Amino acid sequence: MTDRYAVVGNPVAHSRSPSIHARFARQTGQDIEYGRLLAPLDGFVEAVERFRDAGGRGLNVTLPFKLEAFAWAARRSPRAQAAGAVNTLRFDADGAFGDNTDGAGLVRDIEARLGLPLAGRSVLVLGAGGATRGVLGPLLEAGAARVTIANRTAARAVALVDQFVMSAPAQATAAGAPPGPGAPLRERLRGCGFDGIGGGFDLVVNATSAGLAGERLPIDDAVLAGAALAYDMFYSARETAFVAQSLAAGCPRACDGLGMLVEQAAESFLVWRGVRPLTAPVYEALRAELAAEAG
Ligand SMILES: NC(=O)c1ccc[n+]([C@@H]2O[C@H](COP(=O)([O-])OP(=O)(O)OC[C@H]3O[C@@H](n4cnc5c(N)ncnc54)[C@H](OP(=O)(O)O)[C@@H]3O)[C@@H](O)[C@H]2O)c1
Incomplete structure (x- = not known):
């Protein structure tokens, strides 16, 4: 029997996830169907429970529901716990399992596709919203020596670092390993405004939503x-x-987040189906699809 999955969000019509998962399913021979679920802004839980009760097996969760999904899940992975947000739900017999695959997706795209190992690197992350919260733990676990979070509203970056450092022992216990090698977390992490960035970064990640307006x-x-x-x-x-x-500005290499999107989807597919699809051909197909649309 075909197992049903979907991406839930508001809006959700623009989502590439159905196209990505259809490709993963064909490639791995998994019998799944993957659609879009538009939930009313005040009706996330009802929409999810209706989908589950109608036989749905799992969901990807996108804006603005990742925090609600976190609160609703009966069990959460250590990486979801660290992010405080859930982008993947799996409906198990003993309740909904919530995971967060965004950070793993970013790290995999940078290390595996782009060939930049993160161990020992100095990383600047711009923005202090949900996406930054999701990738902080995975960047540190990949061995980044130093992570600076710079945000338009400096206080949010500082608060995010404080929160992360304070909850770190719990994360370390949950993951069964310390959050990263080397110096104490407090020395590896810094939050600031755009005017306090400093220099000497190997990698700069834009996790602001300024791109939407082309700013x-x-x-x-x-x-x-x-x-x-x-x-x-x-x-x-x-x-x-x-x-x-x-x-x-003279940076030798720059790329957008399409690879992260494909990698986080592959990680969700693994959580649901126990199979990791190959991402390179799907990335190439999607890039071609986007280029064709651009004309
Ligand atoms: N490729 C992928 O798979 C993937 C996955 C997740 C997210 N994303 C992308 O990541 C981005 C951030 O998502 P999010 O969920 O973290 O959003 P969010 O929680 O709404 O956070 C937005 C962040 O952007 C900053 N910001 C907004 N407008 C800005 C501007 N004009 N100049 C400078 N900073 C600005 C905000 O700063 P303030 O605190 O000062 O308001 C805040 O730090 C989005 O573009 C999203 O599409 C991509």
């Missing part, structure tokens, strides 16, 4: 020029504003 970020060219890679979590059919800004 330029107030970051010194020297910060971008000195990095080996600039990574925009936002993706688009055309070059994103942050990719354009980074290349113009």
Whole structure:
């Protein structure tokens, strides 16, 4: 029998997830169907429970419901716990299992597809919203020596670091391992405003939502020029504003977040089906699909 999955969000019509999971299913021979579920802004739990009660096996969760999914899940993975947000739900016999695959997706895209090992690197993350919260733990676990979070509202970046450091022992116990090698967390993590960034970063990740409006970020060219890679979590059919800004500033390499999207989806597929699909051909197909749409 065909197992049913979907992505739940509001809005959700733009989501590429159905196309990605259909490709994964064909490639691995898994008998699944994957659709879109538009939930009313005040009706997330009802929509999820209706989908589950009608035989649905799991959901991806996108904006603005990742925190509600976290609260609703009966059990959560250590990485969901660390992120405080859930993007993957699996309906098990003993209740809903909530996971967060965003951070693993980013790390895998950077290390495996783009060939930049994170161990020992100095990373700058721009933005202090949900996406940053989701990727912080995985970046540290991958061995990043230093992670600086810079946000338009500096206090949010500082608060995010404080929160993360305070909850770190619990995460370490839950994951069965300390959050990263080397120095204490407090020395590896820093939160600041855009005016306190400093320099010397190997990798700059844009996790702000400024890309939606095509806005330029107030970051010194020297910060971008000195990095080996600039990574925009936002993706688009055309070059994103942050990719354009980074290349113009002299950064040798910049890319958007389509690879992260495909990798986080593959990680969700693994959580649901116990099989990890190959991501490279799906990334290539999606990139071609986007280019064709752009004309
Ligand atoms: N590729 C993927 O798989 C993937 C996965 C997850 C997220 N994303 C992308 O990541 C981005 C962030 O998502 P999110 O869930 O973290 O959003 P969010 O929770 O709403 O956070 C938005 C962040 O962007 C900052 N920001 C918004 N407008 C800005 C501007 N004009 N200039 C500078 N900073 C600005 C906010 O700063 P303030 O605190 O000052 O308001 C905040 O830190 C989105 O573009 C999303 O599409 C991609």
